Amino acid sequence: MKKHYFLILLPVLVSGCFNDRGVSMRYYNDCEEYYDAQGYYHKQCDKNLIDYKDMKEVLQPAQNPERGSVR
Numbered sequence: 001m002k003k004h005y006f007l008i009l010l011p012v013l014v015s016g017c018f019n020d021r022g023v024s025m026r027y028y029n030d031c032e033e034y035y036d037a038q039g040y041y042h043k044q045c046d047k048n049l050i051d052y053k054d055m056k057e058v059l060q061p062a063q064n065p066e067r068g069s070v071r
Helices: 002-014 052-059
Strands: 022-024 032-035 041-044
Touching: 022 052
Parallel strands: none
Antiparallel strands: 032 041
């Protein structure tokens, strides 16, 4: 019976919130948006657990591998 509770509780504990930038602990991003004295726009957001942009880079195969397994 303890196994069943653990299997149900585990996804709840390790799940994050999926938002437009990635996976974080909160669904809504607390981003600070402002213009500086020169008129440039800045946006600073909280750090995500996983960013979708970083995952795309990791999952892409190497463009020019140095050595292949088949020659």
